[in-house]
Structure formats: C-alpha cells, structure tokens
Amino acid sequence: METLRILHTNDLHSHFEHFPKIRRYLHYVQKNADADQVFTFDAGDFMDRSHPLSDATEGQVNIRLMNDFNYDAITIGNNEGISNPHQVLEHLFDHADFPVVLANLREEDESMPKWAKSHLFLTSKKGTRIALVGLTAAYPMTYGPNHWSIKMLGETMDSVMQEIAGQYDLLILITHTGVRMDKWLAKHYPQIDLIVGGHSHTLLAKGLQEGHTWITQTGKWGNYVGDITLHLDDAHHLLDVKPTTIATASLPEEPGDQQEIDALYNKGKELLERSAVAYLPEKYNNDVEAAISVSLDAIADFAGTDLAMLSTGLFLSPFKSGIINKFDLQHALPHPMHVVRTSLQGRDLWRLCMEVEKNRHFLSHFNLIGMSFRGKIFGQVHYKGIKVDMMTRNVYVQGKLLNPNAEYQIAVLDHYVLIPFFPTLSIVGENEFLFPQFLREVVGSYLSKHYPLKESDVFEEEKQEQQ
Template sequence: MEKILILHTNDLHSHFENWPKIRRFLQQRRFEAKSKGQTVITVDLGDFVDRWHPLSEATNGQANVELMNTIGYDAATIGNNEGVGNSKTDLNHLYDHANFDVLLDNLFDKTSLQMPDWARASKIITTDKGTKIGLIAMTAPFPLTYTPNGWDIRQPNDLLPGLLAELRSQVDVLVLMSHLGIGSDREIARKFPEIDVILGSHTHHLFIQGEKIGQVQLAAAEKFGHYVGEVKIELADNKQIVKTSARALPTSEMLELSEDEEEISDYLTEGHNLLKARKVADLPYPLAVDVDSEHPLVLATLAAVKKRGHTQVSILNSGLFLEDIPAGIVNQDQLQRTLPHPMHLINVTLTGKNLIRLVQEMEKNRNFLRNFPIVGMGFRGKIFGNIIYSGIDYDRINHQVHWLGEMIDPEGSYTFTTVDHYLFVPFFPTIEIAGQVEFLFPEFIRSVLAEYLSQKFPLKSEES
C-alpha cells in the first residue's frame, strides 16, 4: 500500500497575518509525512497575490512569490487577482524568481495564441515507488477582463477533453488544481470522472471533510489562510486508488510563536515605507472623504476618471474613499490606503433611453445603498455610500435626466466612465444588459488618481 499526501493553500489574498503559522505547519507536516515514507505534494491554487496589501502593491507581487519560495511548493496556479489584478507585463514577470512550477491550461497570449512562457500545461511527479501523479490547472475564465489586458482566456470544458485524453494514460493519479469555483468543480467532477482529485478555490468555499462526487475527491480550504487543505490518497500495489479523503485544517489551531506578530507587522511596515517613498503630488489643500467638504476627494477622482476615459461624464460612489488626503506632499501609500480596491475603470456607452433607465436605477437604489454594507468583488470599503455624478443632473421633481446641462436624446449615444465594480454588482443591471462596455487597462482607480494629481499639482524638482 502506498500513501500520498497533497497539501494545498488557496486564496490567501495577501493576508499575511496567517502566513507564519501556515509556513510552519506545511514544513512540519511535510517532514512528518516524508519520515513515514509518504510522498508529499504541496500546491497553491491562486489568488496568493492581492494588491490591497502595501507590500504586494509596492513590489508588484514579487514579495508574495518570495514568501512562496520558502515553502517549496511543487506547483501553483493563478487566480483572477494575479491574472487581471496585474498588467500583462507585471504578470509576465511575476514568477521570474519562483522556485516552483506554475501550471495553467486555459490562458494564452492574445497575439500569439501560445501559452505564456511562465506557465506549463501539466506536471508529472513520480514517487519512489514509480507511481505517476499528474497535475493540471485551470483558472476562472473572465473574458471581459482578460481580453483587454492582452490575454485569451478559454473555457475549461472546451479544453479538458483533449487534455485528459493526452494525460490520463500517462499517470496513475490525476489532480486538477482549480481556481474555478464550487459550481464548476462539481460540474467537472460529474462530467469528467477521469479526474481523481479536484482541489478547489476561487469561491472561498470550505469542505471540512471534503466532498465526493462519484469517485472524484473534492477538497476546498476557504480563504485568507484560515485553513490549509489536506488530501490523502492510498494506492494498492497495482497503483489503483483504494481510498481518498480530504479535510481542511484551521490555522487558528496551529502553533503560534511570539515572533509571528513581529514578522506580520514587518510586512506591513516594509510595504508602507516603500510606498511612502514614492511621491506623487504637492496638494495645496486637503482632499476630504466628506462629500460636503470644501474639496471633496470624490470630485477630484471623478475628474481623474473622466480624463483617463476621455469622456465628459463620470459616476462614482463615496464609499470607495476610506481616508482623507491631507495638504502637502502626497505619496502612493496615502492613495493605497484611501483607495485599496483592485478596481479598473470602464467606459460604458448607452443609448439615451437606456441612460435614463440607468440613472433611474441609481436613484431608486440611492437611499438603500447610502448605508449598505458591501463586501466582495474587489470592494475594500465598508458601505457603498452616496452615488455622485459628474456631468449628469437628475431633476427629482420632474424625474428628468440631463447630460452636460442638456436634455437627453432617447436615440442618441452617450459614454461615461466609472469603475468595473458597477458591472458586477446587481444594483445597476442596465450596464450589463444594454451597455457597450470597454475596460481600461492596466491602471487601478488609485493609479488613475495619482496620475491626475501629479499633473495638476506637480512636485517641485527638489521634492521629486
């Protein structure tokens, strides 16, 4: 009887507060298993990098990869945070110094239609007893965001038949490293029983004791390093799988040392210091989160957003802004703290009729959203807040919408700029249903604001 142990992490999202315990656990667990003659495979399933953390932002994710290098991962794949949270150039160099293989089967260069140089289609690990374990990987396909960033992202179901036909006969155990989400994992398990194990992520689901669909073993370990996943496989002498099991182990119960807190704090301090050193502008007055202040931050950002989108109208919500920016020298750390969201901008084009409908949706939801707590989809604030227009006026008495002071032509075409978050939240369906949407890459909203401030309030030569 041969025993194989698979350890998996996922969706850390740069939550380094759990990292020292995870690193210690993985290293110890692997040592224990290997001392018993077991084969151990350690993998990460993506979204390890998230640029809300100042150290991840300051290093373009390179610091995350350095942390991964301390584990000795056998393989990793990417999540959407790596895939669309980075520019194409940044992603192409993210793993330059990785000591592990990056596996990915459904992402291709949009121009060459070839796999990126940093990715492999599969990896076969041969145990001391000659058992061959095959690893493949898929990430969540979001064409709307991958395509304008220079990538060709493809649907897993279109690729799996050929991939399995090629690889299944070469291996004794086949493992899918999935950053697809719980629904896709279950569908794949039903449709492709040739896969033995599916390690799941992306939707932050948790299988404390795993899940079985037919003979396919599913595993999942939630998010933010709250758990580490473990899959055990037992094989007979003829290399047939006899038994599989999975569990998720809470990091809250793992060994914690006194020096962990200092390590976690050091990651934040280093990131903040790197960003503070990058000066952006010299503000003559403070920009305040309060929309009723003399110089509201949201108005400056609305202007920046319009400039980046080459439009005359923009829409944002006040809940995006978390901290005031004081007068004086502005640095990237301040912008990171007030706008930590990994949000890109979009240009939305609607007919006049549909624009009126969208504004009516926004007005209908205005009071509800003002104090509505919202999480997910890249939002790092607490509440949605007030909807603020620049270039649009709404007459609440006559229920009329004006564009740049003029009545709207129902048959005309109108383009405004906003954050991609508005496409994904359920409050404004007209954007998705009737809008022509153009994603603006590669900047996040904070870098768009930084560029605007640097031009409007430039640094003196001695300051820069």
C-alpha cells in the same frame, strides 16, 4: 499500499498575518507526516495588491514567501492574471521555486506563456503516476484587454484529456474556478480524482464528493489550511480520499510572528511613501467629498468622457493636504479595479440612473464583499455631469434634459459592471475595459498633472516635520 498527503492553500490574498503559522504547519507535515509522500499545492489568488508590500514589489515578496512553503505546483487566480499588468505577470515567477500549471491561458499569439505549463506529471516514490492540470477562471472581458487569450474550461479540458490519456494513475486538477465550476468539471470529466480548488472562497471543511471526484477548498485569506490523505493499492488504484482543513487560528503563535507581520507591512509602506505623487491644497484635507469629486474628474479624463460615476465606499480614507504619496493612494483606494468606458443610448442611461436611485438607500450601508472590492460598505453614488430629479424622474446631462435617442459615454468601474445592482451596464452597455492602470493609478496620474510637486513643496513639508 501507499499513503499520500496533499497540503493545499487558496485565496491567500497577501494576508501575511497568517503566513508564519501556515509555514510552520506546512513544514511540520512535510517533514513528519505519517505518509509515504507529501505534496503541496496552491490554487491561486495568492497575491493581492491591497497589501502595500505586494503592491510595492509587484508581487515579488509573495513569491519569496511562497518559496518557503515548498509548493510542488500552483495555478494562478484572477488577482494574478487580471489585477497585474501583462508585463508584471510575465515576470512574476522569474524567481519562483515551484512550477505553475495553467492550461487555459495563452499569449495573444496563442503561444503558451513561458512561465506556465498546461499540465505536469509527478511520480511518487512508490511509482504512482500523477497528472496535474491547472485551470483559472475564464474572464474574456478582462483578460482580453490585458493582452491575454483566455480559453473556456470545456475546450481546454477536451484538449488536455486527449493529450494526457493513458499517462497517469491519479488525475488532480488545481483550479481557481469556484465550487460551482468545479462541480461542472467533476460531472463532465469523471476521470478526475481530486480537485484542489479556489476562487469562490468556499470552506469545504471535509471536502465535497461529486460522483467519483472529490472537491476541496479552504475558504479565504489563509484562515484554513487543507490537508488531504489518499490511500492507493499496490496497483496504484485510488482506494479513498479523506479531506480535512485546519483552522490557522488554532495553530500556536510563536515569538517573532507579529514582528515579522509588522515588518512586511511597514516595509511596503516605506517603499510606497518614497514615491510622492502630488501636492494637494487645503480643500482636500480629510474631505471625502473633495476626494470623490477629483476622482470623478480623473476617471472621466482617463476614459475621455464627460460623464462619470463613483461610490463613496471606495474611499477607505480621504485624501490629505500637502504631499500625497503612493502609500496614501494605496491606503485610500486599495481596490484592484479598472476604469470602464461605457456607451449607452439615452434611454438606457436614464434606466441606469433609475437603478442607482432605486438602490441608493439600500447601498449606502450595504456590506459588500468580493468583485474586487476591498472596503466595507458600497456607500453613496456620486455623478459627474449628471443630475437626477426623482420628483419628475427626469435626468439632466450637462445641464440639458437627457435625449433618449442620443448616445452617451460614461466612465464607470469594472466593479459596477460585475455587481448585480446596475444590470443596464452589463446587459446593454457597450463596455470597454481600460487596462492596465488601477483606479488609484488613474487618480494619482490626474493629481500629479493638476497639482504637480515643486521642490519648494518638498522642502516646506520636510521643514514642518522637523519642527
């Protein structure tokens, strides 16, 4: 008989407030488990640039902290793969003490990324051969512009299953594909014994069995830690799987935890504050309308369009007058969103505006979760270059009545293409995703160009702080 314990996390999203408790729990089980061996995995989205220290260090602080969790293997999520520029991901794991398994991502020349393995073989102390395969969510619309070649799950698994055939006793997938796709994988590849999953932020408190395959996931943000017990016979055949999850809130807090959490945030804040971006005039001081107006100008300028659309819920705080730095921008616009240049026929632009206006009241206070959004409510939509008269249902572009047969380009966000409220964008829009800059970086570059810093500005601000 052999007993294995598998500890797992997913979708930590840089929620460092849970890291001290998670670390202690992992260390305790790794050292004291009533099992023959313990393995520890993470299923992606461990990094989120909405935390100032993750942003300031381009994820290197996440790797440093995760090294102390003693992972045996991880895979990546869309936050690592899409929210980071290509070169940042290329070097994200330079100092990692754990392997990355990821079968469905390639460089543009179809070579394997130097930091990843499509699969990995582990052998337990009692000789059980474990095959690990990693998969991440396949988003060609966004991986392609970021200079990656993403592969669909079916073609990837067909290839990997042939490659590893006959070389394992236990097949485990580490996936960042969501429960729906995990069920699809279990149905189409019944050889899979266990899926350690993430992406859909689903809490499977006791796991989910789909045919022969067990699927596990711990929700999001480190609110839970996964802990699975597996029993195998002497011939290395799997007898049973018993998944469970541990609520992080139920774990004891120790002196120093809060100081560690605060120190990580404050260090990130300090690093970002060192980078001044622009010197804003008084009209921007705590005025959300001014912030959204200049941000509309910024994304239109970046996309090379006359038209643009943004929503007020994106702005978690307004801008301020005087020196604005990278922390100010990160605090105001923490979302890992990219600008999209969308081409629409006039009749379709009219329909998009009608979708906006139809949903306007509902969205103004709609609590939105996911799709790269890091705020609370969607808010009110503002346009650049567009006016809508709902009494006549006419749309005016640059002061002229919209021409239904003309072609228009509008700057929007990938977020608006993904959410279900504006289907025109995804159904008939010709969408060009513009990488690698985030929304806040686009806005920051525009502000620095139009409100450049002068030495006298810095001197005057320092003088005021000293008084």
